[in-house]
Amino acid sequence: MSPTDTPLDPPTGPQPGDWTAPAASAALLTVRGLRKSFGTTRVLESIDLTVGRGRVLALIGPSGSGKTTILRCLNGLENADGGTITITPAEADPASGAAAAGTGTEMTVDFGAAGARATSRLAALRDRSAMVFQNYNLFPHKTVLENVLEGPVVVQRRPKAEVTAEALALLTRVGLADKTDAYPFELSGGQQQRVGIVRALALRPQLLLFDEPTSSLDPELVGDVLRLIKELAIEGWTMVIVTHELEFAREVASEIAFVDGGRIVEHGDPKQVLRDPREERTRQFLHRLLNPF
Amino acid sequence: MTQSNWDLALSALGPILMGAIQGTIPLALVSFALGLVLALTLALMRLSRLRWLSAIARVFISIVRGTPLLVQLFVIFYGLPSLGLLIDPWPSAVIAFSINVGGYAAEVIRAAILSVPQGQWEAAWMVGMSRRKALTRIILPQAARVSVPPLSNTFISLVKDTSLASLILVTELFRQAQKVAAFSQEFMLLYLEAALVYWVICLVLSTVQGLLEKRLDRYVAH
Numbered sequence: 001m002s003p004t005d006t007p008l009d010p011p012t013g014p015q016p017g018d019w020t021a022p023a024a025s026a027a028l029l030t031v032r033g034l035r036k037s038f039g040t041t042r043v044l045e046s047i048d049l050t051v052g053r054g055r056v057l058a059l060i061g062p063s064g065s066g067k068t069t070i071l072r073c074l075n076g077l078e079n080a081d082g083g084t085i086t087i088t089p090a091e092a093d094p095a096s097g098a099a100a101a102g103t104g105t106e107m108t109v110d111f112g113a114a115g116a117r118a119t120s121r122l123a124a125l126r127d128r129s130a131m132v133f134q135n136y137n138l139f140p141h142k143t144v145l146e147n148v149l150e151g152p153v154v155v156q157r158r159p160k161a162e163v164t165a166e167a168l169a170l171l172t173r174v175g176l177a178d179k180t181d182a183y184p185f186e187l188s189g190g191q192q193q194r195v196g197i198v199r200a201l202a203l204r205p206q207l208l209l210f211d212e213p214t215s216s217l218d219p220e221l222v223g224d225v226l227r228l229i230k231e232l233a234i235e236g237w238t239m240v241i242v243t244h245e246l247e248f249a250r251e252v253a254s255e256i257a258f259v260d261g262g263r264i265v266e267h268g269d270p271k272q273v274l275r276d277p278r279e280e281r282t283r284q285f286l287h288r289l290l291n292p293f
Numbered sequence: 294m295t296q297s298n299w300d301l302a303l304s305a306l307g308p309i310l311m312g313a314i315q316g317t318i319p320l321a322l323v324s325f326a327l328g329l330v331l332a333l334t335l336a337l338m339r340l341s342r343l344r345w346l347s348a349i350a351r352v353f354i355s356i357v358r359g360t361p362l363l364v365q366l367f368v369i370f371y372g373l374p375s376l377g378l379l380i381d382p383w384p385s386a387v388i389a390f391s392i393n394v395g396g397y398a399a400e401v402i403r404a405a406i407l408s409v410p411q412g413q414w415e416a417a418w419m420v421g422m423s424r425r426k427a428l429t430r431i432i433l434p435q436a437a438r439v440s441v442p443p444l445s446n447t448f449i450s451l452v453k454d455t456s457l458a459s460l461i462l463v464t465e466l467f468r469q470a471q472k473v474a475a476f477s478q479e480f481m482l483l484y485l486e487a488a489l490v491y492w493v494i495c496l497v498l499s500t501v502q503g504l505l506e507k508r509l510d511r512y513v514a515h
Contacts, residue, residue, distance in 0.1 A: 016361075044507060075419060076418070077415050077418060077419070119424075121417075123421070123423075126419060126421050127421065130419065130420075131415075131419045133412060133415070133419075135415065137410075137412040137413060137416035137419075138416070139413065139416065139417075139431055140435065140512055140513070141434050141435055141438075142512075150420055150422075150430070151420030151422075153423055154422070154424070154426070155420055155421035155422055155429065156421065171502050183511070183512040184512075185512065185513060185514040197476060199420065200419075203420060203421070293412055
């Protein structure tokens with residue numbers, strides 16, 4: 001990273017504003033035939049997904065539909081039963097011409113492959129992606145700054161001074177400059193979730209994952225967090241967001257996927273899917289969500 | 294109390310305190326430290342996904358908790374020699390007390406580890422930690438806070454239980470009191486004096502427990 005870069009610059013080239021042409025950007029994330037069962041319950045039937053570099057995919061659907069499981073598989077928190085997840089960073093793109101090394105190379109995790117140790121393939125996914133949890137899951141015994149440094153310094157072994165400077169810039173940017181030495185319990189839900197986002201960004205992931213990031217927040221605190229995620233989208237971070245905030249999905253997502261019964265029922269442009277869904281199940285779901293009474 | 298009783302109590306205080314300093318306190322500290330290491334090992338074995346490892350720990354804990362400490366002590370000191378294994382009083386006592394603490398504290402530590410929400414493991418994995426790193430940096434520090442009160446109980450019980458070592462000839466607080474009592478025939482006086490010294494030691498420990506809890510509670514909402 002050169003000194004002129006701001007810490008929030010995403011690792012891939014930003015392509016803001018290009019919301020309507022999915023084919024225009026090369027795929028960063030490719031999921032093929034992802035399957036997952038819990039005991040005898042099939043949670044994911046066969047999921048195919050593609051997310052272009054710098055684009056935002058919103059996953060919507062009823063609870064229990066499998067959308068959170070998709071996200072957890074992407075972060076290696078669940079071990080899928082079959083299928084592949086491929087992550088192609090910009091450096092590994094022949095078009096970019098940059099040298100590929102380490103996490104700069106293309107990586108494919110094949111869950112159906114025999115012999116591969118589950119822990120190593122799950123760890124490989126975690127090297128590439130970072131998750132923002134519904135319940136924040138900050139480390140309560142560590143201060144805000146320590147929460148952010150834990151991954152980059154302790155796990156990635158990057159120089160502490162460099163990471164600290166970067167973390168402080170990120171915290172300042174999300175309005176938490178005066179909270180760096182506070183413990184999580186001293187923060188509001190909205191502040192905790194912003195720390196959760198900074199903790200994810202500090203890992204320099206190629207893919208950002210959000211699991212219902214505002215579902216645990218008081219209504220008046222939701223706006224701050226959604227605004228921050230929108231800024232990240234405009235800056236060109238590649239993201240997958242599980243959300244119930246349809247307005248937000250319409251405005252921020254480049255594409256939307258409606259998940260039900262462990263399948264992707266409908267996938268397309270957010271405005272089209274939300275205004276005029278092709279599938280009856282999508283229509284029913286949106287109708288219930290928009291007319292709760 | 295008569296003057297001679299006072300004099301006897303005072304003159305006995307020296308040997309009793311020596312017994313505490315040379316016997317009771319180091320015996321309790323060493324046994325507790327070793328016992329905690331054993332307990333952590335047993336707790337992690339119990340939590341292991343390997344069934345046989347978990348089963349070994351479960352059986353061990355069951356035996357330790359299901360048999361009297363005095364019997365364990367006698368088996369080691371008086372029983373093992375018949376198998377050709379002769380162990381001195383002090384190490385015998387340390388072994389028995391460590392095993393006993395290990396069995397009891399293992400369940401405390403296991404429960405404390407389980408009390409840390411699953412989301413903490415996931416957040417640790419998310420930032421890239423291995424299981425071992427997640428355990429040492431994220432889970433155990435939080436489990437430690439929860440386990441201070443019950444482990445303090447275990448330690449305070451242990452301090453008093455070390456009096457059993459007097460039965461295998463370890464020079465400790467109670468044995469010193471017994472010696473003076475046998476010599477002077479003032480049983481009531483000397484045993485009450487021993488009880489008082491135990492109580493004072495435990496009062497100090499309770500204070501330390503309070504300080505420790507306060508320190509570990511600094512990141513929790515009140």
